[in-house]
């Protein structure tokens with residue numbers, strides 16, 4: 001089968017596109033004919049070794065797919081050949097990746113794609129929207145009526161976070177570029193603050209006079225002084241980006257607010273957490289409330305170039321690799 005794979009960790013040039021033997025599923029696995037796979041920043045971290053995880057060579061890159069079930073083992077009773085499915089759990093933790101004509105997925109990390117949801121849109125949202133769900137609910141404990149401040153609110157993760165939080169009945173203060181204010185409002189943000197405005201902290205405070213219950217910085221800026229200053233009593237800061245950032249934690253103000261700072265990576269999410277995120281994201285997509293803002297579809301042969309463009313910071317929106325034309 002055709003695959004984008006590596007035989008050593010390194011720069012984007014180590015990615016080859018060529019033939020590998022097709023994978024064989026175990027009893028609790030599902031063999032999927034892959035239609036599309038997304039390229040995420042984390043895929044560049046796995047390829048380069050910046051994110052340490054078991055990588056068996058030759059190693060197929062990529063973690064997200066949308067495709068069709070080809071074969072389901074006896075321990076994967078919920079799936080039948082022909083089912084449309086999606087997954088965002090491949091390409092790390094010893095599992096081979098998604099950028100190939102076929103992929104083996106453990107049944108508990110494979111999800112049915114709701115009817116009517118477009119494959120390209122689903123694969124583009126799979127990773128960022130699931131991360132947004134984990135940030136808001138699994139780790140952030142967001143409840144209806146609370147106020148969440150989302151930094152990077154016009155980005156892939158941030159846009160999904162605004163939609164999911166508003167849909168859950170939270171008040172959303174979006175922090176984004178001024179040019180993205182209309183976009184953030186259309187997603188459900190009650191207030192939008194320009195992150196380049198020197199008065200941004202004061203504007204967030206006036207939008208959330210009681211403080212923010214949850215502060216999620218998808219930009220990776222991670223100014224914890226400012227975040228803790230903005231927190232309401234028992235407020236939470238969730239850290240999910242900024243691999244190389246080393247912010248100072250204002251410990252005194254944090255404990256006097258009974259506040260908390262918590263980090264997470266979707267790479268460590270349990271199968272039940274990933275499944276819950278996929279269910280919520282899939283439902284909101286099926287309702288037509290969540291769509292990716294910008295997607296560029298490239299052939300599988302462009303895998304290395306896609307990694308290069310992401311590393312150069314050139315990509316706004318999402319890059320998706322098409323592996324096969326839609327089934328049927």
Ligand SMILES: NC(=O)c1ccc[n+]([C@@H]2O[C@H](COP(=O)([O-])OP(=O)(O)OC[C@H]3O[C@@H](n4cnc5c(N)ncnc54)[C@H](OP(=O)(O)O)[C@@H]3O)[C@@H](O)[C@H]2O)c1
Pocket residue numbers: 041042127128131151152153154155156157158175176177195218219220221239240241242264265266267316317
């Ligand atoms: N922990 C996890 O499990 C997990 C999962 C998925 C993604 N991530 C990480 O999440 C991050 C965001 O991913 P993404 O795909 O959403 O990226 P993205 O689409 O590039 O979004 C980042 C956004 O941040 C905005 N921004 C830049 N500087 C800012 C600042 N100082 N204040 C507020 N906003 C600012 C950018 O706006 P402009 O372009 O207008 O500057 C952009 O809209 C990445 O670092 C990614 O690796 C982590």
